[in-house]
Amino acid sequence: MIASLSLILFCQLIGEVAVRELAVPVPGPVVGLMLLLLLLLGRDRFPALARGPLGNDGVESASRAMLANLSLLFIPAGVGVVQKLDLLADHGVAILVILAVSVIVTLLATVATFVAASSLISRGEDKP
Amino acid sequence: MSDNPFSLWVYLSQSPLLWLTVTLLTYAVADAVSLKTRRHPLANPVLHSVWIIGVFLLVTKTSYTTYFAGAQFVHFLLGPATVALAVPLYENRRRVVAAILPMVVALAVGSITAIVSVVLLAKAFGLPRDVILSLAPKSVTAGVAMGISESLHADPSLTAVSVILTGIMGAIVVTPLMNFTGITDYRARGFAAGIAAHGIGTARAFQVDEVAGVFSGIAMSLNALITALLVPLAVTLLVH
Numbered sequence: 001m002i003a004s005l006s007l008i009l010f011c012q013l014i015g016e017v018a019v020r021e022l023a024v025p026v027p028g029p030v031v032g033l034m035l036l037l038l039l040l041l042g043r044d045r046f047p048a049l050a051r052g053p054l055g056n057d058g059v060e061s062a063s064r065a066m067l068a069n070l071s072l073l074f075i076p077a078g079v080g081v082v083q084k085l086d087l088l089a090d091h092g093v094a095i096l097v098i099l100a101v102s103v104i105v106t107l108l109a110t111v112a113t114f115v116a117a118s119s120l121i122s123r124g125e126d127k128p
Numbered sequence: 129m130s131d132n133p134f135s136l137w138v139y140l141s142q143s144p145l146l147w148l149t150v151t152l153l154t155y156a157v158a159d160a161v162s163l164k165t166r167r168h169p170l171a172n173p174v175l176h177s178v179w180i181i182g183v184f185l186l187v188t189k190t191s192y193t194t195y196f197a198g199a200q201f202v203h204f205l206l207g208p209a210t211v212a213l214a215v216p217l218y219e220n221r222r223r224v225v226a227a228i229l230p231m232v233v234a235l236a237v238g239s240i241t242a243i244v245s246v247v248l249l250a251k252a253f254g255l256p257r258d259v260i261l262s263l264a265p266k267s268v269t270a271g272v273a274m275g276i277s278e279s280l281h282a283d284p285s286l287t288a289v290s291v292i293l294t295g296i297m298g299a300i301v302v303t304p305l306m307n308f309t310g311i312t313d314y315r316a317r318g319f320a321a322g323i324a325a326h327g328i329g330t331a332r333a334f335q336v337d338e339v340a341g342v343f344s345g346i347a348m349s350l351n352a353l354i355t356a357l358l359v360p361l362a363v364t365l366l367v368h
Contacts, residue, residue: 008212012211026353027210030210030352033214035211040214059215064212066209067212067213067341068334069155069159070327071159071172071173071331072177072202073202073205074174075151076203077206077291078174078178078292079181079185079199080196081182081292081293082186083285088289094253095263095293099263099290099297102242102245102266102267103297103301103324106241106242106324107298107301108305108309109238110234110237110316110320111306111316113237113238114230114231114233114234114313114315115230115313117229117230117233117234118227118313118315121229121230
């Protein structure tokens, strides 16, 4: 468990260092994600890697435990709304309506594009 | 025992222990209710934890800074949780590789829609320029959105609030909306949740279906990358 957590933190640390050193506009944790993915893919090719946190479902079970409670992690930032109550009192209704409409439009546009693109591609594959 | 219960409160209310406990306890209850209602969209654990804790802070006149001193230990885990997305991504890699093209197209359309729709609506409502700029990056995860907002000289804390509100509304609306459209492809549904409602949408997607969660996580990560490039462009073109 501790070794698995250390591996996850280590990947993030490398990600943060890389992002800052190379000054690229990518979040450090996303680079960490790619690094951990590379390690997991590398393990398939080099079985020698399957030890410590990368063996015996170690990093997998730690990650699943964290993702099972992903909602929890947004609460501290969410409570930050209390700092902005005055601004919400001024423009609150407009902001809520705008965000609600925008999120619905975005959901529909994205899901429709995904479905349309994937059916176009599979239709293309059906043809000889 | 302390002879003055008020002095005990003064001590506790300043300690990280109390606010960390309040955060975990409130979430544990909200999550149990959400499970009891079989993950009903309106029983969203983020929504209910946020307003319950918010009211508690207002009633006890506790500042957000004091609260955050305890809650930061939870907040910190957002980074590692992003790294942890590598695991479901790895386990579903074949499905993901097979859907690369629809993902790229949907990412482009979804990301542009998220930014352009909010900017145009905010202009139509006649909101002040700095509010429009603060709302523009609202569909990406809080850390990245605040960075974008800062680079535009907008208000990062308003951005954080709009990010959270977007995430909560997206997480509530996604399941009924998708059921209404009759789309049953959980890859597409999850991907849309991740584009529109970042991590809170992803948390919701994982509650509904693991494949949806994986695609939502990918969408959220990719959207964070390209929104950082698109928002400054959209602002130059649309906001004068």
